[in-house]
Amino acid sequence: MVFVLGAFFAPGSFLSLTGSAEALLKFLQIAAFGRANVDAVTQGFIFQESLNGSLWTLKLEFGCYVLVALALSLARRQIMPLLALALFCALNIVAGSIIHPMADKVLIYTTVCIGFFVGSSLAFHPKLLASTRSSAAVASAGVALLALAIIGILPSVLSSIGFSLIVLALGTMVNERLIRGRFDISYGLYLYAFPVQQIVINCTPLGFYSSMAVAALVTAVLATMSWVLVERPALNYARDSKRSPTALANA
Structure with missing residues (x-):
């Protein structure tokens, strides 16, 4: 970049x-x-x-992965991601109730981390998203939490948990047949959207809607190139590297 x-x-x-x-x-x-x-x-x-203003979330994602790995290395139990979730919920509540120069940043960061550990906790309970009925129940719980957040009950914590539950539930309820793991340009969209928008908006005379269309097209092309040339080969290499020791052991 x-x-x-x-x-x-x-x-x-x-x-x-x-x-x-x-x-x-x-x-x-x-x-x-x-x-x-x-x-x-x-x-x-x-x-x-x-x-690229989107990259600030990468350090949080990386830190959350490190934290969950450390927690599971101490005790590989289902409760560990839940404990981390409870910790960030507590930090979020504290940050929202005090006046401090870092309070706003802690509030934003912990809100993002809450969503991460909701997903980590559900990963240890796959039965909760195993069927349409159970996923619908999870989504309903998310809607209920959002309703509580809207009326002012722990808005930051409950909205983050509720929205995460809804997204995860809807994602498992949709039976997508077109992509099915064949390609995934979502990460490339995340990486390239902001800088492309910056360049198109500030360096071209295009209007609002035309610049939006051009930015979307260019971002999609770059994300597709990233998937074809970088991400998919890297994933295939990692997959083949895992298979090789198993194949040698069987031989």
């Missing part, structure tokens, strides 16, 4: 940013989950604080 967009959209020559030490530092900063603020590209943009 730094090297490609910097080459074409940073002021100066083709290598003014991409061939500099600043580009390398920005690349390392973003790779280490730092802010994606590439000032040479975004200067003058409507939203110039970040070239």
